[in-house]
Amino acid sequence: MKKKDFVTLVMAAVGGILFALGMCMVLLPEWNILPQGVVLGAAGLAVLLAMVLVRRRMAGRPAVVFSRRTAGVTLLGIAGGLVFGVGMCMVMIRQMMLWGIVVGIAGILLLLCLIPAVRGFKE
Numbered sequence: 001m002k003k004k005d006f007v008t009l010v011m012a013a014v015g016g017i018l019f020a021l022g023m024c025m026v027l028l029p030e031w032n033i034l035p036q037g038v039v040l041g042a043a044g045l046a047v048l049l050a051m052v053l054v055r056r057r058m059a060g061r062p063a064v065v066f067s068r069r070t071a072g073v074t075l076l077g078i079a080g081g082l083v084f085g086v087g088m089c090m091v092m093i094r095q096m097m098l099w100g101i102v103v104g105i106a107g108i109l110l111l112l113c114l115i116p117a118v119r120g121f122k123e
Contacts, residue, residue: 015051018043022037025037080107080110
C-alpha cells in the first residue's frame, strides 16, 4: 500500500466517523445534543476536506483545479446527496414511507450518475 493511500484511508475513516456521529447527534432529538452534533459534524467535514488537499499534495497535483466540469460534477454530487437526504428524512422523521423511498431512490440514481461523470465511458 502506498503512503498516500494509507493516509487517505485513515483520514477518510476518521472524518467519516466524526461526520456520521455528528449527524446522528443532530438528527436524534432524544439525545438532545444538537449544538455538539453540529460542531462534531463540521469537524468531520473539515477532516474530509483536508484529506482531499493532503492526497492531492502527496500525488504532486495542484490543490484545486477549477473548471466547468469540476463545478458540474460538484453540483451533481451536492444535488444527489441532498435528494437522498431528503428521502431519508421523509422516511425517518415525517413518516412518509412510500414517498421517502421514491425520493431516496431518485437521490441514489443521481449519485450513481457521478460514476460516469467522473470516470467517463471507455470502450
